[in-house]
Every structure is written in C-alpha cells, then in structure tokens.
Amino acid sequence: MIRFTAALLAILASPALADEDIPDQYPGSVLYEKPVEVIPDIWTAIGATAPPGYENAGHNNNLSFIVTGDGVVVVNAGANYKLAEALHTEIKAITDQPVKLVINENGQGHAMLGNNYWIAQGVDVLAHVDAAHEFEEYAGQIYEGMKRYALENAEGTEPMGPTQTFEDKHIIDMGSKHIEVLYSGPAHSAGDIQVWLPEDGLMIAGDMAFHNRIPPIFEDTCTSCWIETWETVFAPLGATYVIPGHGYPTNMAQVEKHTIGYLKHLRGEIGTLLENGGTLEDAYYVDQSPYAHHDTFEELATKNAGQVFTEMEFE
Numbered sequence: 001m002i003r004f005t006a007a008l009l010a011i012l013a014s015p016a017l018a019d020e021d022i023p024d025q026y027p028g029s030v031l032y033e034k035p036v037e038v039i040p041d042i043w044t045a046i047g048a049t050a051p052p053g054y055e056n057a058g059h060n061n062n063l064s065f066i067v068t069g070d071g072v073v074v075v076n077a078g079a080n081y082k083l084a085e086a087l088h089t090e091i092k093a094i095t096d097q098p099v100k101l102v103i104n105e106n107g108q109g110h111a112m113l114g115n116n117y118w119i120a121q122g123v124d125v126l127a128h129v130d131a132a133h134e135f136e137e138y139a140g141q142i143y144e145g146m147k148r149y150a151l152e153n154a155e156g157t158e159p160m161g162p163t164q165t166f167e168d169k170h171i172i173d174m175g176s177k178h179i180e181v182l183y184s185g186p187a188h189s190a191g192d193i194q195v196w197l198p199e200d201g202l203m204i205a206g207d208m209a210f211h212n213r214i215p216p217i218f219e220d221t222c223t224s225c226w227i228e229t230w231e232t233v234f235a236p237l238g239a240t241y242v243i244p245g246h247g248y249p250t251n252m253a254q255v256e257k258h259t260i261g262y263l264k265h266l267r268g269e270i271g272t273l274l275e276n277g278g279t280l281e282d283a284y285y286v287d288q289s290p291y292a293h294h295d296t297f298e299e300l301a302t303k304n305a306g307q308v309f310t311e312m313e314f315e
Contacts, residue, residue, distance in 0.1 A: 131191025211247030
C-alpha cells in the first residue's frame with residue numbers, strides 16, 4: 001500500500017500547522033514552503049493558509065506536480081511569474097524530466113497568473129472552458145489586485161489564459177501515470193477541476209476541497225451545488241489521499257469535515273434564520289463558532305454568512 005511519505009508525515013505532525021501567523025517556511029525562495037513528496041512521485045508546495053499577501057507573495061494555494069517518468073505535469077501555474085519560476089527551479093532540482101503540461105485548477109489568480117512563465121518555456125496550459133472564460137473576463141482586475149500585494153514579486157507577470165481547454169474530462173497517459181482531469185460540476189468557482197490519479201488513489205482536488213481553513217464564498221458561488229457535486233460525483237470516486245486547493249494534504253474525511261461540514265453548518269444556521277424572519281443584517285451574526293479555530297475565519301466568516309443569506313433567500 002502506498003502511504004504518505006515520511007517527510008510529509010513529519011510536517012503533518014507539527015503542532016503549528018493551523019497557525020496562519022507562522023512566518024514564511026522557506027526563506028530561500030519566494031515559495032511559502034519547499035515542495036514535499038506526498039506519495040512517491042507526487043509533490044506539492046503547500047501554500048500559506050492565510051490570505052494572499054506580500055509575505056507569502058500570493059502562494060496561499062497548493063502548487064503540485066506529478067513526476068511521470070516521461071515528463072512532469074504541474075497543477076497550478078502560481079499567482080505570478082516569480083512563483084512559477086521558483087516552482088520550476090524546485091522541479092529541476094528533483095528531476096531532469098521536462099515539464100510537459102500545466103493545469104489550472106480554476107480561473108483565479110493563484111491558478112493562472114503564472115501562466116505566462118510556463119508558456120514562455122514552451123509548455124501548454126490546460127483549463128476548463130469556464131475557467132478560461134472567467135479569467136478572460138476578470139484578468140485585468142485580478143492582475144491589478146496581485147500587483148498591490150505582491151509589489152516587486154509581480155514583476156514579469158503578464159496575464160495569459162490557458163492554451164488548451166476541455167469541458168468534461170481530459171485524459172493524460174504519460175510515463176507510468178494515468179491522469180484524469182475532471183470537471184465534476186459546480187463548486188467553489190467557475191471551472192473548478194480536479195486531477196484524479198485512480199491507480200494511486202490520490203486526488204488533487206483544487207478548490208473543491210479546503211483543509212485547515214474555511215473557504216471563501218463568492219457572489220457567484222452556489223453552495224447547494226457545491227454540496228451536491230461533492231456528494232454525487234466527487235466523494236464516490238473514493239480517494240485515499242487528497243491534496244486540497246488550500247491547506248495540508250490529508251484524506252477525504254478531513255477535507256469533507258473542513259469543507260462540506262462548514263457549508264452545511266452555515267446553510268443550516270442561515271436556514272433557521274430565514275424561517276424565523278431574519279434579515280441580512282442578522283445573518284452576519286449567526287453562530288459559526290465550531291469553525292472559529294480555522295485559519296481565515298476572521299477574514300471570511302461574516303462575508304460568507306452574508307453571501308449564503310443572499311443565495312438562500314430565494315431558493
């Protein structure tokens with residue numbers, strides 16, 4: 001049986017994992033953490049669980065890569081050119097196999113703003129068609145936001161969308177790896193995809209799954225759709241290992257607790273409020289205390305409650 005590598009188990013055992021105030025874990029690089037091998041040949045550079053900022057250069061999501069024996073597949077381009085370049089430096093220190101494909105997990109900045117680095121290396125970039133449309137519409141706004149927090153780390157970045165798109169499933173057979181790039185259905189944001197390695201039992205879940213922190217709920221997030229997609233398509237795949245979009249690699253039970261558990265709790269509180277004639281102003285004060293120990297709680301809980309109230313008011 002494949003198990004988590006010893007290096008990753010040592011990290012998971014650290015008592016400081018859930019502290020979003022811990023300093024940069026890899027001062028020698030713009031990356032927040034040095035890549036770790038989750039299971040053999042599948043690596044991830046774990047991002048900060050805090051919001052994107054100057055201290056983490058926007059590396060607050062997981063930048064993963066698969067060493068296939070005949071090339072490397074990268075999942076997430078990074079939030080800017082410098083993060084993409086730093087990740088590539090780490091890949092080249094691990095293997096002499098060339099990067100052959102980059103996959104964007106969605107149309108957000110941390111997934112796509114590093115695309116121009118990879119495209120300049122002659123590497124194709126793949127994303128779901130909805131994510132490509134999302135990035136095309138908001139690229140300027142996303143880029144300007146990144147420049148404000150990243151400062152000099154934004155240098156070299158030029159917003160570029162993917163070079164390839166797909167709709168439902170994209171299969172990659174490379175070296176020893178069979179890789180399925182899946183669109184499971186509506187979830188956190190437009191075009192969220194998952195990278196599934198069935199023979200390894202490992203899912204690179206993208207923003208379908210969060211761990212150690214609560215997810216942000218956007219104006220166009222459909223939380224009921226997210227739960228349905230999880231329960232009807234994503235969970236039945238039966239992954240043993242999960243690299244979430246944000247937070248430390250773990251298993252299905254943990255990411256379900258941290259993600260779907262949170263969504264169901266918040267929807268339950270808002271549902272009760274609506275039944276009792278509550279208002280949007282009341283929604284900001286619903287009880288989310290069971291998740292108060294999660295990173296990003298202070299930044300997101302109140303906003304999330306307002307978004308879910310607006311979503312549920314006319315369901």
